[in-house]
Amino acid sequence: MLVDVHTHLDLLEKEKDLDKVLKNSEKVKVIITNGTGPESNRRVLEISKKYEKVKPALGLYPDKAISLTDEEIEDEIRFIKSKKPVAIGEVGLDNYRIENLERQKKVLIKFIKLSKELDVPIIIHSRKAEEETLNILEKNDAKKVIMHCFSGNKELTERAVSLGYYFTIPCTITRNKTFRKLSKRIPLNRLLTETDAPYLSSRDEANEPAFIEDSIKKIAELKQLNEEELEKIIFMNYQNIFLK
Numbered sequence: 213m214l215v216d217v218h219t220h221l222d223l224l225e226k227e228k229d230l231d232k233v234l235k236n237s238e239k240v241k242v243i244i245t246n247g248t249g250p251e252s253n254r255r256v257l258e259i260s261k262k263y264e265k266v267k268p269a270l271g272l273y274p275d276k277a278i279s280l281t282d283e284e285i286e287d288e289i290r291f292i293k294s295k296k297p298v299a300i301g302e303v304g305l306d307n308y309r310i311e312n313l314e315r316q317k318k319v320l321i322k323f324i325k326l327s328k329e330l331d332v333p334i335i336i337h338s339r340k341a342e343e344e345t346l347n348i349l350e351k352n353d354a355k356k357v358i359m360h361c362f363s364g365n366k367e368l369t370e371r372a373v374s375l376g377y378y379f380t381i382p383c384t385i386t387r388n389k390t391f392r393k394l395s396k397r398i399p400l401n402r403l404l405t406e407t408d409a410p411y412l413s414s415r416d417e418a419n420e421p422a423f424i425e426d427s428i429k430k431i432a433e434l435k436q437l438n439e440e441e442l443e444k445i446i447f448m449n450y451q452n453i454f455l456k
């Protein structure tokens with residue numbers, strides 16, 4: 213009973229056949245595919261109509277705060293609202309390769325408001341802007357927060373935990389010390405799994421939801437639980453944040 217709360221099937225379909233990807237993912241009960249821009253959001257909706265267990269999260273990746281006008285952003289927010297997605301995502305701040313953090317912050321605040329209005333989780337990107345992101349989320353009283361691929365230090369992680377936030381662990385936990393540390397630091401009841409497919413693969417090919425099982429193996433080892441037990445806990449966490 214696995215769950216992939218953050219993936220990009222609209223990007224993965226450029227590299228792998230989605231029918232086959234879905235066939236491989238028999239053990240994955242829910243796949244939440246995240247939009248990154250206007251075109252991506254529309255494709256996400258089409259894909260989630262086609263496959264029963266695929267659910268849409270809609271959002272604007274931080275680069276869209278720069279490339280879209282205010283009016284285009286407002287239009288997209290109205291569109292997203294009308295489609296009633298299961299979550300807002302992928303949204304957030306990126307100080308790694310995207311400029312104008314101040315403008316990104318303004319757009320993020322709009323999405324925090326929208327997620328509260330729709331009463332759905334918000335899936336957050338915070339690359340090289342972990343502290344600023346937490347500041348904005350806290351100040352705007354964000355609810356149902358999922359920190360995707362969080363790379364903040366121990367102190368910031370503890371702050372996010374105390375704010376009640378959840379964390380998604382990517383498949384690269386099999387290769388990357390940062391995510392091993394993260395999964396040790398966060399309590400079991402805040403743990404979720406993601407692929408971020410086609411990125412962050414545990415294998416030498418484009419990532420796909422079926423590879424969540426690689427993460428489960430590694431997290432189970434770190435948390436000293438058996439895999440089945442861990443799968444149940446993560447699925448319960450998914451239900452707690454998405455279905456309540």
Ligand SMILES: [Zn+2]
Binds near residue numbers: 218219
């Ligand atoms: Zn992503």
